[in-house]
Each structure stands twice: as C-alpha cells, then as structure tokens.
Amino acid sequence: MLDHIVALLGDMEEEELAQIYALVKAKSKTYKKPLAFLQAVMDFKSAQAPDGSYGYQMTITDDVRNRYGIVHGGVITTFIDTAMAETAFALDGHLRKAVTLHLTVNFVKAGEDGTLYCRVTADQNSHRIALFQAVVTDQAGDVVATADGHFYKSAHAQEAD
Helix, strand or coil: CHHHHHHHHHCCCHHHHHHHHHHHHHHHHCCCCCCHHHHHHHCCEEECCCCCCEEEEEECCHHHECCCCCECHHHHHHHHHHHHHHHHHHHCCCCCEEEEEEEEEEECCCCCCCEEEEEEEEEEECCCEEEEEEEEECCCCCEEEEEEEEEEEECCCCCCC
C-alpha cells in the first residue's frame, strides 16, 4: 500500500504535497480532537465578529466544491454546524459536549470563491439547551446562507483516552 501512495505522491507539485501533509496531520489528530480533519479540509478558523457575536471563516478550495463549481451545500451546513458548536464551547468554558438537536439551513446564494464567513449569535443559552442563529456571507458581504440551530449541552466529563 505504501508503495502505491508514494507513487501517487511522486507526480504532485510541492503545494499539493503540503496540503496532503496537513490533512494527514489533521487525520492523526482526530483521535483526540474529533473534527480536526473536517476543520482542516474547510480551513476552519475563528474570525473577528461584531456586536458580541462569534465569527468563523472557511476557505473555498476545489476540495469543497460540487460538480457545478460552487461550494457543496453539505459543506456549508457542516461549516455552520461546526461554528455553532464552537460557539457553545466559547459561551460555556466548562462544556464537554455540544450535540446538534435541530439545524435548519436556508441557502440564499452560491458560495463560489475566496472565503466564507459565519457569524453566530446565541438566542438562548440555558444550562442544557442553546439556540443559535447564523449568517454566512462571502467576501463581498453577500448572504450565502442563514440558519437556526438547537444544541444539547453537557458538562459531563468524557471518558479518559
């Protein structure tokens, strides 16, 4: 198997090899940080957000496009879901688990190039349930998608590795 992998890698440009190396590193992290690989594919990062909301960004690459050349709707949904969960963790420092109960995504415009931004606001943040709204925009500030999500939160410790 390794010989086949090395043969495929031999024909790739340095930039492609760097991307693959980053994904392999992220994959190895998934045993301790479950979303590491998906976040690496999306190039998911925290970003500055206005008005007490929480901001995140992802980079549009060929890896997240569908057959029509636009960002796959499932990737945008994953971006929103991940941003909302990260917001739950940011709001409650003791939180150990945030699980999506309900997520409704409304697609407004195709995501095509550059960077997408997700602004998340908390409508409710009780002991066990958080309700969020999200707006995804492109680099021009145009709305790409909106979403509402409900998350179950738990402060219970996870089992040791």
